[in-house]
Amino acid sequence: MIKDRGMDEEKFTQLFAPFRAITPSQETLGRVLETVTISRVRRFSIWTFAGIMVPVAVFVLLVWQGNRPLNPTREILAMEEESSQIEQELILLDSNLDNIDI
């Protein structure tokens, strides 16, 4: 007799024994394992994709708005070039004014 079981329980345990033979087919077992694994892979892929795409999207947005924090030197050089052009235009304007005979 199985420990912790009375006579009636023992009889029922024997009577129910054929139900213990109910197992899903190997085909079902394999298909389900595949599905479980795939769902894990899919979830991993989605998070990986999101992890890569979100920083890329933020970077593209910043560059698109003209905000280039990765290369400030280029920005300063461009400003310097622009200011020297303005300076030359002012000198030219000044010399033109000198030539005007009032």
Added chain:
Amino acid sequence: MDRNISDLVSSAKAGDKQAFGELYREYFAPIYRFVLFKTKHKETAEDITQTAFARALGAMSNYRDKGVPFLSWLYTIARNLCLDHFKKKSDVVPADPDIWWAEVEGNLPADKFSQAKETSEALWRAMEALSDEQREVVVLRFIEEKSYAEIAQILKKNEEALRALNYRAMKVLKDELGIMNYEL
């Protein structure tokens, strides 16, 4: 075996898919049987068992062995999924037992199969008279051969209440089998 299972659980927690596969092969059948007797529908039982393992895989890192065995944790997940299923769908047509008996045929010796089939069909019909709670206890006690302490962990009930529940379930089964002229 327990040592092996606890090693497998630790490895699976650390992300070892092969270890989880081993746990899956070890525990798929009992969880499937438990769900099958709750839903009485082969395809639904397969779907719920599959979802239970997918949930378990997703939540492996959260599993803490605080005196609750891994199998009990799986039963709890499967049981909650069954409850969710019945909230959404209460009109599932029970499957013909012949469909899943075809799977049993290969697992039993040929000479024992026809007698086992007759007995089990009588029991299957008798179990229709049980409440959901009684059926859960009967499946865990007589089919899965769990102790009352283990059943108490799975169903979150105290052992005395389970003994009383099982006593009443056995009485119902005896009466039903008596009506069918089936002697114990």
